[in-house]
Amino acid sequence: MPTAAAARIQDVPTIESLSADQIATIKAIPPHVDDEVRAISDSRPLSFFLGEDQFALEQERVFRRLPVPMALSALLPNPGDVLAVDSYGPDVLLTRAKDGVVRAFLNACTHKGASLVETGEPGRAPRLVCPYHAWTFSLEGQLIGVPRQEGFAGLCREERNLAELPCREIGGVIWVGLTRDSEPDFSDIEGQLMIDFEALRIPEMHAYGRRRFELKANWKLVLEPFLEPYHVKRLHANSVAPLFADVAGLSHRLGRNIRQISGKVQFSPDKVGGGENIHKSITHAYTAFPNLVVVTSPYYISMMILAPQAIDRTIVDYVMLTRGAPDNPKAEELFAKSYAMILDVFGNEDFKAAEKCHRGLVQGAMPDVIYCGLEEMIPLYYSILDAETGAA
Numbered sequence: 240m241p242t243a244a245a246a247r248i249q250d251v252p253t254i255e256s257l258s259a260d261q262i263a264t265i266k267a268i269p270p271h272v273d274d275e276v277r278a279i280s281d282s283r284p285l286s287f288f289l290g291e292d293q294f295a296l297e298q299e300r301v302f303r304r305l306p307v308p309m310a311l312s313a314l315l316p317n318p319g320d321v322l323a324v325d326s327y328g329p330d331v332l333l334t335r336a337k338d339g340v341v342r343a344f345l346n347a348c349t350h351k352g353a354s355l356v357e358t359g360e361p362g363r364a365p366r367l368v369c370p371y372h373a374w375t376f377s378l379e380g381q382l383i384g385v386p387r388q389e390g391f392a393g394l395c396r397e398e399r400n401l402a403e404l405p406c407r408e409i410g411g412v413i414w415v416g417l418t419r420d421s422e423p424d425f426s427d428i429e430g431q432l433m434i435d436f437e438a439l440r441i442p443e444m445h446a447y448g449r450r451r452f453e454l455k456a457n458w459k460l461v462l463e464p465f466l467e468p469y470h471v472k473r474l475h476a477n478s479v480a481p482l483f484a485d486v487a488g489l490s491h492r493l494g495r496n497i498r499q500i501s502g503k504v505q506f507s508p509d510k511v512g513g514g515e516n517i518h519k520s521i522t523h524a525y526t527a528f529p530n531l532v533v534v535t536s537p538y539y540i541s542m543m544i545l546a547p548q549a550i551d552r553t554i555v556d557y558v559m560l561t562r563g564a565p566d567n568p569k570a571e572e573l574f575a576k577s578y579a580m581i582l583d584v585f586g587n588e589d590f591k592a593a594e595k596c597h598r599g600l601v602q603g604a605m606p607d608v609i610y611c612g613l614e615e616m617i618p619l620y621y622s623i624l625d626a627e628t629g630a631a
């Protein structure tokens with residue numbers, strides 16, 4: 240009889256556990272046909288990746304106007320959990336208070352602005368105490384303690400609560416508006432994207448491992464490999480290429496977001512039911528606009544937030560989610576091997592390629608970047624981006 244621990248590895252995503260929309264899409268994947276590639280003609284000028292104006296437009300009209308993914312729910316699963324994130328410009332502090340609600344604040348004491356929590360790994364704190372003068376805040380952001388308060392004439396504590404940012408937890412992701420006092424539109428995330436993420440169980444998954452990558456490349460070059468299968472058989476020839484077919488997947492717009500579903504090399508439409516692990520036959524890859532990438536594997540899900548720092552610098556916050564913490568040697572071995580493998584593939588293959596491309600574009604090696612039919616999701620994504628930046 241299997242133990243509960245052993246059963247956990249077998250707690251796998253099946254087609255039956257997915258959303259109706261995901262199931263319908265999987266059933267529409269055609270059998271693989273070799274050499275069938277749609278020809279397209281699409282390109283982007285180098286200034287799209289290297290231009291100051293483009294970067295400024297993206298910051299103003301996308302990253303400062305729409306909700307951005309700040310962290311995963313799995314990093315703050317319990318009341319009392321706190322996490323500081325510095326990858327977007329404003330330093331943001333996330334808390335999950337006793338009421339279970341995640342809130343976002345500027346990570347700055349309202350006395351003199353000192354950071355309350357060090358950036359890095361999630362921590363636990365019943366309250367937030369500034370290391371400088373020990374001003375103390377509740378996890379709801381209220382100023383609850385000021386040492387020697389009698390020394391501040393007329394101090395009104397209510398006026399010195401933490402500066403709060405708009406924040407919602409949707410589909411296992413904590414989304415934050417980076418502009419204070421301006422409620423961004425969360426509705427695009429709350430539709431089918433949230434339904435899909437919930438069906439994949441992202442909100443209840445476990446953060447097995449987390450790695451920060453600081454890359455010398457434009458954020459769009461870091462994103463591109465997650466929108467196309469063209470490179471998989473080439474760049475990943477010595478790693479994951481044998482798992483994948485050299486064909487275009489199916490993709491759908493979910494508002495501004497893109498869902499890609501592709502059949503793996505052994506995919507066959509009649510082999511996707513009966514309690515089989517669906518992610519052995521197909522891969523789900525999402526681009527949650529603007530900068531969250533989600534890629535499924537049979538026993539884990541890769542979640543990546545790509546935060547632009549400058550035209551030529553991007554921070555990637557990678558988290559591997561599993562359906563539970565490993566609690567037996569078999570699960571530990573599987574997850575550890577998977578984690579090492581995926582960090583190697585993304586870190587040493589995809590991210591390195593983005594850095595190499597950025598260097599080549601700076602040298603002006605060609606007039607523009609061109610895309611083929613196996614990359615058609617990239618122009619689609621850029622048309623969505625253009626609509627937001629006003630370039631469309």
Ligand SMILES: [Fe+2]
Nearest residue numbers: 464470471589
């Ligand atoms: Fe790749």
